[in-house]
Amino acid sequence: MILLISVLGAFAGGNLMASAVIAVRIFMMALTIVLVMRSFSTAQTLLALCLCLAIIGVVSSFSGLALGGGARLSGGIPPLSPNEISLLAGLPALVLLHEGLRARIHWWHLVLLALLVGLLFLSESRTALIGAAAAAGIMLLLVRRFPIQTVITALVGIPVMLYIALLTPALRNIVLRDDSASLMTLNSRTISWSVVLNYPWDSWERWIGSGLSMKTIEVEGQYWEEQVFDSSWISLLAQSGIAGTAIAVLWVLSCVMMVLSTAKLRTLFLPLLTFVLVRSFMENGLIDAGAMFLVFFVLSLSLERPSIAQSLDWQQCGTLNLRESPAREMR
Numbered sequence: 001m002i003l004l005i006s007v008l009g010a011f012a013g014g015n016l017m018a019s020a021v022i023a024v025r026i027f028m029m030a031l032t033i034v035l036v037m038r039s040f041s042t043a044q045t046l047l048a049l050c051l052c053l054a055i056i057g058v059v060s061s062f063s064g065l066a067l068g069g070g071a072r073l074s075g076g077i078p079p080l081s082p083n084e085i086s087l088l089a090g091l092p093a094l095v096l097l098h099e100g101l102r103a104r105i106h107w108w109h110l111v112l113l114a115l116l117v118g119l120l121f122l123s124e125s126r127t128a129l130i131g132a133a134a135a136a137g138i139m140l141l142l143v144r145r146f147p148i149q150t151v152i153t154a155l156v157g158i159p160v161m162l163y164i165a166l167l168t169p170a171l172r173n174i175v176l177r178d179d180s181a182s183l184m185t186l187n188s189r190t191i192s193w194s195v196v197l198n199y200p201w202d203s204w205e206r207w208i209g210s211g212l213s214m215k216t217i218e219v220e221g222q223y224w225e226e227q228v229f230d231s232s233w234i235s236l237l238a239q240s241g242i243a244g245t246a247i248a249v250l251w252v253l254s255c256v257m258m259v260l261s262t263a264k265l266r267t268l269f270l271p272l273l274t275f276v277l278v279r280s281f282m283e284n285g286l287i288d289a290g291a292m293f294l295v296f297f298v299l300s301l302s303l304e305r306p307s308i309a310q311s312l313d314w315q316q317c318g319t320l321n322l323r324e325s326p327a328r329e330m331r
Contacts (some may be wrong), residue, residue, distance in 0.1 A: 001214075001244075001247050002236075002240050002244045002248060002287055003023040003026060003027060003242040003248050004023075005208050005209065005210055005241065005247075006019060006023060006208075006211050006212045006239050006240040006244055007019055007020055007023050007211065007212075007241050008208050009204065009205070009208035009209035009210050009211050009212065009239070009240060009244075010206065010209075010210060010211025011211075012204045013184070013204075013205070013211060014215055015210065015211050015214070016211070018211070018213035019210075019211030019212045019213040019214075019239075021213075022212040022213055022288070022289060023128035023212055023290040026191060026212070026287070026289050026293065027249030027271060028289065029289055029293065029294060029297070031295055033045075033148070033294070033297050033298060033301065034301065036300050037298075037302075037307065041310065041311075041312075042301075042302045042307045042310070042311045042312070043311070043312045044166055045302075046095070046298060046302065047063060047075075047292070047313070049091075049094070049295070049298055050092040052090060052096050053087075053088045053089075053091055053092055053291065053295075054088070054089070054092040054112070054116060056078070056088055056099070057080075057085055057089045057092075057116070057119060058089075058115065058116075059077065060075030060076060060078055060079075060080045060085060060088070060210060061073055061075060061085055061089075061119050061122070062076075062078060063075070063076030063077040064076035064079075064130045066078075070275065071124070072122070072123060072124045073085055073119065073122035073123045073124070078152045081143075082123040082124060082125055083123070083125050083128065083283055084290075084291060085119060085123045085125075086119075086120055086123040086125035086129075087128065087279065087292060087295070088291065089116040089117075089119040089123070089140075089289055090116075090120050090128050090131070090132050091121045091272065091275065091295055092112075092116055093107075093113055093116035093117055093120060093132070094132065094135050094136070094139075094271055094275060095272070096109055096112065096113040096116070097113065097136060097139060098139055098267065098268050098271070098314070100113065100150060100153070101139060101140070101143050101146065101150055102143075102147065102150070102316070103147035103149045110153070114269040120132060126282075127278065127279050127281070127282040127283055128275075128279055130278060131274065131275040131276075131277075131278030131279050132275060134271075134274050134275070134278055135271035135272065135274045135275040135278075135308060136157050136271070138270055138271045138274055139267065139271045141268060142267040142270070142271075142315070143267070144315070150211070167178055186220050189227075189229070189230045189231060189282070191219050191227050192216075192217050192219060192227035192228065192229050193231065193234050194231070195217050195218075195219060195227075196217065196229070196238045197234075197237070204241075205238075205241065206241055206242060207241045207242050207243055208240065208241040208243055208244070209236075209237070209238055209239045209240040209241035209244060210239065211239060212239050212240075212287075212288070214235075214238050214239050215228060215235075215284075216228050216229075217229070217238060224239050228284075228318070229284060230283060230284060231280075231282060231283070231284065232280040232281070232284055232285060232286035232287065232288075232292075233245065233248075233280065233285065233286075234286075235282060235284050235288075236248055236286070236287060239287075240287075247285060248286070250275065251300070255273060255299065255300050256273065258303040258308075259273055259303055262303070262308055263315065264308075264311065264312070264313040264314060264315055265302070265303070265311060265314055266315065267314050268314040269299060269302065269303065269314075272299055273299055274293065276295055276296050276299065278331060279292065280292070
């Protein structure tokens, strides 16, 4: 429905072809994920997604370091922005953290976790770090009992983390990445936000948007002429209007309500959903042909009732059985 509304808005604005191409790409991604999750279990799909994200993120980051770049970590092959690397590293790191809190990982998983966390910090994505910290905090609050292996690992790792955070400039460099002024102005994001929020109420742009190809907007009173949105929700308002944004809000709220009411998924999927949604307020891509939409759509389908019925109990400690459930095997 969001894609159809955006295409209708693009048609009204005379920008049909470019927006239709993006809509078709998003629809093809969504259809592919639906078919994959009809053939494999939720756990298999999620872990395969995390593995692919981690591999691409690590390869791109190391090739970017080899090729050299700016102060922030950027991808080389494939060329990825720091924010994209933070997503590719952040989601697998959170899944590994969840499994580590329940003593379901080995020592090489800890090495991979440390590597992914390092890439997340090197990306210097403030929104991703805030989202990851919030997700990790939720994971800790939802743990019923800490295994002894987890306690020992934490006693070793916490002093190292405190040393890095308090006695090195790493955290200060992230918070004051450019200067204090950029932190107060949100890197000029609010300039483009105000233009979209002030659309006339009697205009078609306000209600059905201007299509998915609208990535920037013209601004006045600045020494630059165009400004990117850097917010999935403002992008939705510009691309699909109030109608499409309202559908997206209902979609997100349904996912949140479902994960809160499902005990066996809450410990993992609530933090992952938090990570994605926190990022969506300051980054584009929640409804787009990219990695953030891919992650959100997998989480969304995993919270459908048929998927929940055959899903693993993620809150338990010990080894998980990734084989398909008896209900699916009987079908």
